[in-house]
């Protein structure tokens with residue numbers, strides 16, 4: 001399928017995300033009130049991989065309504081966020097004004113990043129719930145590579161492709177590990193808790209094996225520096241999870257047996 005053939009599927013996904021934004025803004029999960037008071041929304045996995053951001057430029061892809069983007073701004077980065085949901089980008093701009101940071105936000109498909117963002121960055125970042133919305137990682141990886149300064153780094157921390165093989169209850173294997181086809185499901189709500197937010201809507205997703213994720217980035221010439229897998233999630237956003245004594249959430253059924261999150265760090269060198 002050519003990228004332009006995915007437009008209908010993107011439109012359906014965007015409608016879903018427009019419906020979710022208000023719900024998320026008022027949710028305990030995102031806890032905007034505490035964020036405004038100064039609480040960071042970033043977790044230990046990404047903080048460890050990204051490292052010190054003071055005086056660095058950072059581009060955040062699929063930034064939703066910008067809490068992570070703005071958390072990096074509070075740590076001293078000069079930040080830009082990209083997302084295709086206009087209500088989320090509006091909310092991100094309002095939050096930016098409210099807390100007095102100096103972020104820029106663009107509303108566009110992540111594939112079109114370079115049409116909207118002309119600068120080059122020390123860090124490109126994306127996390128938790130990102131590439132599962134993308135059919136093809138080649139244009140995604142190309143946009144990342146094209147957005148980096150020489151010497152710059154790309155960091156992704158996201159839910160593990162093994163986890164996306166599980167069914168809606170996360171209790172049995174249902175979907176292919178490989179990107180064989182679009183996975184079309186029906187959604188009536190969202191991961192922040194309200195599972196009955198709207199009438200059934202189509203949700204179009206894609207599974208990407210680690211070989212595709214890593215391979216797409218290597219193919220642009222980026223060099224792999226760090227690859228991590230974690231058996232717990234910092235978020236309680238799937239049914240059947242329980243908080244463990246290390247502060248991470250795990251499926252009660254699977255205990256510590258499954259990889260739930262992975263992290264990758266790539267570097268753009270002069271040779272790229």
Ligand SMILES: C[S@@+](CC[C@H](N)C(=O)[O-])C[C@H]1O[C@@H](n2cnc3c(N)ncnc32)[C@H](O)[C@@H]1O
Nearest residue numbers: 017062063064083084085109110127128129133
């Ligand atoms: C789960 S959020 C990820 C951000 C972050 N983990 C958070 O919770 O704030 C997924 C975001 O991806 C965005 N998104 C999905 N498909 C996209 C696309 N093709 N281009 C740009 N943004 C997209 C949605 O609008 C949503 O804001």
